[in-house]
Amino acid sequence: MDKKVYIGLGSNMGNKSENIAKAIDFVACIEGVNIKKVSSLYLTAPWGRTDQDDFINQVIEIETDLSALNLLYCLQDIEIKLGRHRDGKWGPRIIDLDILIYGEETSLLEELQVPHPYLLERLFVLIPLAEINSEMELPDGSKIREVLSRERALTEGNDIIKL
Ligand code: PH2
Ligand code: MG
Ligand code: MG
Numbered sequence: 001m002d003k004k005v006y007i008g009l010g011s012n013m014g015n016k017s018e019n020i021a022k023a024i025d026f027v028a029c030i031e032g033v034n035i036k037k038v039s040s041l042y043l044t045a046p047w048g049r050t051d052q053d054d055f056i057n058q059v060i061e062i063e064t065d066l067s068a069l070n071l072l073y074c075l076q077d078i079e080i081k082l083g084r085h086r087d088g089k090w091g092p093r094i095i096d097l098d099i100l101i102y103g104e105e106t107s108l109l110e111e112l113q114v115p116h117p118y119l120l121e122r123l124f125v126l127i128p129l130a131e132i133n134s135e136m137e138l139p140d141g142s143k144i145r146e147v148l149s150r151e152r153a154l155t156e157g158n159d160i161i162k163l
């Protein structure tokens with residue numbers, strides 16, 4: 001198990017926390033994946049497209065020997081098993097499993113961009129990431145705590161509630 005990987009989970013349809021819990025159970029069953037850390041759940045205002053229900057978000061740290069693409073395919077299988085169907089860009093979803101960071105690797109494939117392209121702008125990802133690894137250095141070399149305080153200063157900061 002060599003690569004340290006962060007996965008963001010989100011849901012804003014149905015029983016949101018149950019969807020996330022089920023997704024984590026499925027992740028735990030993937031061969032070649034060990035879950036190392038799990039953040040709290042956060043209730044978060046919708047980002048990017050605001051005409052939809054609030055999300056519940058969570059971040060997990062795993063170790064894996066799967067390639068980034070194989071991991072992506074396993075996560076997509078889990079999304080389908082939990083009933084996700086095609087949703088528009090940033091639209092409502094039963095479950096979303098995004099690879100945020102995959103070791104030191106960069107991927108710019110159409111189907112997989114890592115580090116996640118919006119990582120530095122999304123408090124609903126940065127806050128749970130900082131909870132499980134407060135010393136983390138982000139892929140651009142910045143410190144998560146510094147990015148977080150900068151981003152928090154730009155927003156009201158009260159649209160993310162730790163559950
Ligand atoms: N996911 C999106 C779009 N907007 N907003 C929040 N708060 N949480 C999400 O997980 C989220 C979002 C597309 O994946
Ligand atoms: Mg997403
Ligand atoms: Mg996704």
